[in-house]
Amino acid sequence: MNSDHSTLTIERYDASEDKSLKAFSAADELILQHCTELNSKNKFLGIYHDRFGYLSCHLNQLNPTSVFTNKSQLSAIELNCKANHLNFSNSSDPISSLENKIGLALLKVPKSLALFELYLQHISQNSTTEVHVIVGYMTRHFSPKMIEIAEKYFEKVEQSRAVKKARTAILKGKKALVEANLIDSLEYNNQTYQQYWGVFSAKHIDYATQFFLTHIKAGHADKHILDLASGNGIIANELLKKLPNSIVHLMDDSFLAVESAKLNVKGENVHHHFENNFSTFNDNTFDLIVTNPPFHFEYEINIQIPIQLFRECYRCLKPGGNLQIVANNHLNYSSQLKEIFPTIEIIAQNDNFVVLKCEKKPA
Ligand SMILES: C[S@@+](CC[C@H](N)C(=O)[O-])C[C@H]1O[C@@H](n2cnc3c(N)ncnc32)[C@H](O)[C@@H]1O
Structure with a gap:
């Protein structure tokens, strides 16, 4: 010692x-x-x-x-x-x-x-x-x-x-072990999502995520998609249902989140990454990045971490590609995003949440 x-x-x-x-x-x-x-x-x-x-x-x-x-x-x-x-x-x-x-x-x-x-x-x-x-x-x-x-x-x-x-x-x-299977089940859109104990939003699909899912703008031109901070993989999975031919990457800092996403999102065109930064992705890779980004880290609130991730998103988006974010209104990411992206648009907002679309400069 x-x-x-x-x-x-x-x-x-x-x-x-x-x-x-x-x-x-x-x-x-x-x-x-x-x-x-x-x-x-x-x-x-x-x-x-x-x-x-x-x-x-x-x-x-x-x-x-x-x-x-x-x-x-x-x-x-x-x-x-x-x-x-x-x-x-x-x-x-x-x-x-x-x-x-x-x-x-x-x-x-x-x-x-x-x-x-x-x-x-x-x-x-x-x-x-x-x-x-x-x-x-x-x-x-x-x-x-x-x-x-x-x-x-x-x-x-x-x-x-x-x-x-x-x-x-x-x-x-x-005591003698009472073995549990360590996995919770959640229902959304006629599907059961599974997640290990301790993964984000265990009781129900997060309300911000639900709001996001009804407003994401994605189409057939979005071939390469990243679900950043993917949790149990619900955002990637719901997008895949609409765009089954896209190539979808999911990345999360939590091992248990990535293992949960593997249970929920499967296919040859699906790639899971246990990572907390973009070091494995090349410049100009994605047409679309979607995220319900982290800002709570244990008992701390720290928006420096999502802002750093948004900077990396810019590098990894193709020219003309876009990042869509759902956030609590009070976080006010827009002012910081304006320093990274030339174009930012509010595509939906309610009393609690906002969905932002941030476009990388076209070629
Ligand atoms: C707000 S939750 C969203 C989860 C999921 N997308 C959803 O909507 O249910 C944020 C996620 O970010 C993950 N996270 C935290 N820091 C991260 C980082 N640096 N890179 C990637 N994921 C991160 C957390 O583990 C958590 O799963």
Whole structure:
């Protein structure tokens, strides 16, 4: 274990310009402190939902496996390890089996409690019977439901005293696993969409998405289409029903979203990408890009990230191609989009949402 924690520098590696946003919280520090107190040396260590790599870097000498859901998370952990001259080799998504049984799991509680439960399922399936789990959270994010879920998997759930407005809970006494299939079903347009726990909008198809689907302008000239931030793939799939000969790409930062989209959108002309940027796409590739873009990242709102994605859209659209966006009215993307696209048109608006069409300069 790195004994001098102050020597490590952990960066966010996202598009955020807000210097007040930190790469770790008091909850991460508390998890680390409790992990150091428990003698964890001979236990196989699993680290869950380590957003930018604070725990993976500080515990690097224990050779942990970092269980991630987001590509951005994985990249940040890799970059922070590299910047601190640490090797990072063990990682896993949260639905694949691990080679070794976990003896100690550290879990930063995600905002989505469905994802929290999916992680506990994974821990339960991939751990020794004596496993201990240290979960950490900021007290303002606490919900009694968190304890209720933890008690489904463990006999004992002991919360610590608050330190710097953070707490941990130690879970002990693993219960027999009640296996769940980890997938929710949603109905839309006479079709059942499936999605893993923790994927965006679990109870119903998002209202902004529904509004978007009734107003997207797409035609047979749109051969190459990208559904950016595709979630369970509903936008791409509904477009494919209208334009079955188009070639459709779907990209999302969330591994579970991409795996969900694979269940819903299939075909030789369908390509799924687990990615959080456009590095794999060439300039001038798409006729049409559609998106209900992300702006919530756990408990933060950050429109710098969608704006950066819109810039990349411009590069990857063909001349004369267009980007269509659905957004909450209050986000007011137009002023920033005007700096990227020469033409922006409102194609639909109601009290809550707006659909924008942004055209790249024709050749
Ligand atoms: C508002 S949801 C839209 C999901 C889906 N298109 C729908 O309408 O139901 C935004 C999605 O963006 C994804 N996301 C967040 N950051 C991303 C990034 N940098 N690149 C691609 N997808 C991202 C999230 O995982 C989430 O699935």
